[in-house]
Amino acid sequence: MMSIETFPITQRTAMEVALPDQHAAVRPQPAAKMLARDVNAFFGKTHALRDVNLDVLENNVLAIIGPSGCGKSTFLRCLNRMHEVAGGTAKGTITLDGENIFDLDAVNVRRRIGMVFQKPNPFPTMSIFDNVAAGLRLNGMRNHKILAEVVERCLRRAALWDEVKDSLNKSGASISGGQQQRLCIARTLAVDPEVVLMDEPASALDPISTAKIEELIYQLKTNYTIVIVTHNMQQAARVSDRTAFFYLGEVIEVGETKRLFTTPEKKQTEDYITGRFG
């Protein structure tokens, strides 16, 4: 006779899992690096931005999405006063660490707020090394040892060092499009900006190069504050912490990317991100 008292149960050793836990730490909300308040921008009589209010958080990636002509690139260019270079005007307040950028020297603003453009634009007659060092040399730096250190650090941060370390004297135009874009990012980083603006930085690149740029953006936020304009909503979802949806020059909705892409508050946002727009 056997009762249930003799179960031959073997015990599994509980697995110790030492992998990183992406959910464990609830990070505090970062401080605002830049604040845009009641920003209006014009090209002649065209009213391109209407009362835009937006916070750019420190060490965060803010993605700006929206259909063509919604004002996203205009807003990006207002952030480092490039909008004025294109012949536009802007009203309102944009602060960088509390200082209104319209009260600061525009060149200094652009040094503190770097920009990466849609098409890779390395200086074609310069070597890879000189492309990265160009900004520093322009600021008077002549010490080759320091220049070499900065070039290496920036190429490493741009995830390009391993690919070009043995060919630093080659022309910046001789490498692939994806490498050229990362070279441009390294060049931007060389002058030690606090904020990096990216205007469709991967739209001219193949999928592999795009993935590298996206991963790079994700990693760069450790040291920089990043604002990226993209037509590609999936890219915005993949790389950003917060997303702002622009339409007809207005901010329709802004918030945490996870929230905006799963439960948008505004119908226009929902229609745009689900492809039902218009």
Added chain:
Amino acid sequence: MQRHFELALESLKADIIKMGSLAEEGIASAIRSLQSRDTALARSVIDRDVEINALETRNDRAVVDLLALQQPVATDLRFILAALKINNDLERIGDHAVNIAESALQYAEREPLSLFVDLPRMSSVTMDMLRNSIDSFIHSDPLKSRSVLVNDDVIDDLNRKIVGDLSAAMRRDPACIDQALELIRVSRNLERVADLATNIAEEVIFIAEAQNVKHNVEKTVPGH
């Protein structure tokens, strides 16, 4: 350059494994509490179910985020879809551990049943199935998954036999009805655990081979 997406996938897998270990430990402890009439152990199984439930909620959220933000494809997509189902299966296994622990509490209040019922073997086979299904997920091992599938029928037969034996015992001696009903409940819960372990094994095959083997075991397991 490792993609942060891959880190998020690893993190989800780690959480599923952790949940699997908790579920497995829950079933083993619940059975042991029945065996040893250990009411404190049974209560601890019931109390610890909240940990599995919390992981389920967290994993659900992680899956939604990955689907919404990363647009996974191919193996990554299959892994995430399977993880969602395995997550649900493991939470249900946790609930069955609670059910068995509750039966253990009831059973401990009464005289033990002096009758041979094959719950020891059923428990052992079920635990093997559960352990192997979780191991196959950990190591992405569809061969091990298939070893789980073939045992599902064994458990169904054992369940039928145990329920039949206990029903006959109740007819013979109505005084043992309360104890027998608890053991029938345990048997049915173990049978459900084996079903869920089978589901997990099927999902591992889906991840590794992009093949849906549900309801189709005889065609996919050679010699079965």
